[in-house]
Amino acid sequence: MTQTQASISKDRNSTSPHYMNHFRTALFALIITFSASHLSADTANKAAESDTDPQAKAETASVENQDTEHASETADAADAEASETATEATETATDEPEEAVVDEAEEQLKALRKERELLQLENAVHQERLQAELRDLSEARTRLEAENTFERARLEAELRDRRLQLERLNVEIEESTKAAQLAGTLRKIELDAELEELRAEEERLRAANAVGQQRLESQLSALRLIDAELKMERQELEMRLARVQAEVQYREVSDVYRDRLQERPSYTKDVFTNGRLQISDRRIPLNGPIWGGTADHIQKRIDFYNNQSTEYPIFIVIDYSPGGSVMAGYRILKSMEGSQAPVYVVVRSFAASMAAAITTLSERSFAYPNAIILHHQVMWGGFGNLTQQRERLRETEEWWQRLATPIAEKMGIELDEFIKLMYERFSDGDWREFADRAVELNWVDHIVEEINEKSIDRNPDRFELPSAYALDLEERLDDKGNPYVRLPRLAPFDYYHLYNPDGYYRDR
Numbered sequence: 001m002t003q004t005q006a007s008i009s010k011d012r013n014s015t016s017p018h019y020m021n022h023f024r025t026a027l028f029a030l031i032i033t034f035s036a037s038h039l040s041a042d043t044a045n046k047a048a049e050s051d052t053d054p055q056a057k058a059e060t061a062s063v064e065n066q067d068t069e070h071a072s073e074t075a076d077a078a079d080a081e082a083s084e085t086a087t088e089a090t091e092t093a094t095d096e097p098e099e100a101v102v103d104e105a106e107e108q109l110k111a112l113r114k115e116r117e118l119l120q121l122e123n124a125v126h127q128e129r130l131q132a133e134l135r136d137l138s139e140a141r142t143r144l145e146a147e148n149t150f151e152r153a154r155l156e157a158e159l160r161d162r163r164l165q166l167e168r169l170n171v172e173i174e175e176s177t178k179a180a181q182l183a184g185t186l187r188k189i190e191l192d193a194e195l196e197e198l199r200a201e202e203e204r205l206r207a208a209n210a211v212g213q214q215r216l217e218s219q220l221s222a223l224r225l226i227d228a229e230l231k232m233e234r235q236e237l238e239m240r241l242a243r244v245q246a247e248v249q250y251r252e253v254s255d256v257y258r259d260r261l262q263e264r265p266s267y268t269k270d271v272f273t274n275g276r277l278q279i280s281d282r283r284i285p286l287n288g289p290i291w292g293g294t295a296d297h298i299q300k301r302i303d304f305y306n307n308q309s310t311e312y313p314i315f316i317v318i319d320y321s322p323g324g325s326v327m328a329g330y331r332i333l334k335s336m337e338g339s340q341a342p343v344y345v346v347v348r349s350f351a352a353s354m355a356a357a358i359t360t361l362s363e364r365s366f367a368y369p370n371a372i373i374l375h376h377q378v379m380w381g382g383f384g385n386l387t388q389q390r391e392r393l394r395e396t397e398e399w400w401q402r403l404a405t406p407i408a409e410k411m412g413i414e415l416d417e418f419i420k421l422m423y424e425r426f427s428d429g430d431w432r433e434f435a436d437r438a439v440e441l442n443w444v445d446h447i448v449e450e451i452n453e454k455s456i457d458r459n460p461d462r463f464e465l466p467s468a469y470a471l472d473l474e475e476r477l478d479d480k481g482n483p484y485v486r487l488p489r490l491a492p493f494d495y496y497h498l499y500n501p502d503g504y505y506r507d508r
Contacts, residue, residue, distance in 0.1 A: 265454060267312040271344070277366050277448045279346065281455035282308075283315040290324030290354050295331040302335050302343065310340040316358070317346045320491055323353025326378060326399055332358055346451070347371045347435065347444070350491060360407050360443045367435035367444045368451075374432035375407065375443070376422060410442050 271278045284301045286294070298316065305314045316336075323329070336343040336358075345359045347367040352374035359365045359373060367373070380396040401415065408418040422431040438444045473485040484506050487496065498505060 275449035278452045279315045283455050286318045290328050292328050295328040299335045302339050313342040313344050318351045319348045320350045321355035323355045329354035365445045366448045369436040371435040373438040373443045376430045
């Protein structure tokens with residue numbers, strides 16, 4: 001095509017107009033031939049793409065065959081026209097002097113014819129292949145039609161069966177619906193009957209409830225009446241109980257009031273007159289052994305009574321005390337000396353050792369005539385080596401001198417004479433005297449015949465613990481089977497004075 005176009009372009013200026021017209025005609029025929037060839041190729045491609053659809057492939061092959069035939073006819077016509085045009089051109093060219101140009105055109109024409117023949121051959125092969133494919137497609141189409149006919153018959157048979165089944169199901173559904181409607185109607189009739197019965201039962205229950213409610217209301221009214229009566233009785237009983245409780249409380253308060261003195265305590269500075277001693281509630285008992293707790297107890301009360309009043313005396317009352325710690329006793333003496341209010345000591349029964357020292361060294365002391373006052377040297381006992389014992393002995397002698405010297409001075413004698421008289425009176429050195437003789441030795445200041453305790457302002461049976469005089473005497477049997485009881489241990493210098501002819505009471 002390129003050489004042909006170049007030749008034609010070259011010959012445009014060298015040929016005559018008549019030659020150019022014939023050449024254009026031949027060229028147009030060749031273009032038609034190429035177009036037909038390309039159209040056949042495109043149709044073949046479309047047929048290849050539509051292999052999956054036999055009917056479409058058959059239609060494509062038919063169209064392509066028609067196009068091929070038309071292209072062949074067109075090519076033949078173009079070839080004839082080109083031959084004529086070439087003949088005319090040759091004839092015309094003979095008249096012209098440029099034979100070389102004509103030869104070149106013939107060569108080009110020959111080449112075009114060869115190319116056309118080649119294209120025709122290719123088209124023929126392609127057409128045969130398409131015809132074979134068309135036959136295959138026709139067979140496939142025939143087979144598919146047969147299969148479609150068979151499948152259609154089968155589907156129509158299934159459709160008939162389904163329709164029969166559907167009709168049968170419709171009949172069954174209709175029968176079931178009628179049966180359900182009939183059952184519903186019967187159930188409704190039954191329910192209506194039950195409803196009527198329930199309504200009748202409801203009316204009956206309402207009537208019964210009304211009767212029961214009336215009965216309950218009457219019973220409730222009766223119960224309310226009974227409750228009101230019970231409340232009235234309860235109120236009456238509560239009033240009686242309140243009166244009784246008030247009477248009991250009144251009696252208890254009256255007893256308490258009666259068991260306590262209503263007069264406020266009175267105080268006086270002149271507490272001793274004609275052998276009679278008056279003790280106020282400013283009193284501190286001192287009984288049993290003297291130790292640190294005893295000193296604390298007495299010191300605190302001396303301080304309290306001083307803070308209360310420094311005008312009226314304070315009484316330390318000794319019923320029975322065997323003495324005790326020298327240090328604790330010394331604290332009590334110093335507290336007595338430092339008191340702004342006078343501190344008096346009263347001995348009712350027995351005061352020995354440190355208790356006797358407290359009595360003798362007090363500002364003023366009183367005692368019953370038969371009370372016993374006992375003085376002796378301090379005692380010491382301990383452990384250690386000889387050096388330690390000598391040191392403790394020196395400390396004990398120092399304590400004795402500090403404690404006994406004031407007592408000897410109050411007696412008007414020296415300390416050595418005081419010690420000598422102790423052992424002259426009693427071999428064990430425990431110098432003891434009744435109070436009426438102790439007055440002569442200046443151990444006690446006054447002998448008391450009567451003591452008036454103003455501090456006892458309440459009944460001891462009500463406000464105090466059970467009395468200590470009640471002894472728990474357990475009866476036992478001796479080896480001979482005789483019953484007896486053991487008497488409690490006596491204090492030093494005390495004695496039993498009781499009638500005991502058969503020895504039932506025995507000492508420990």
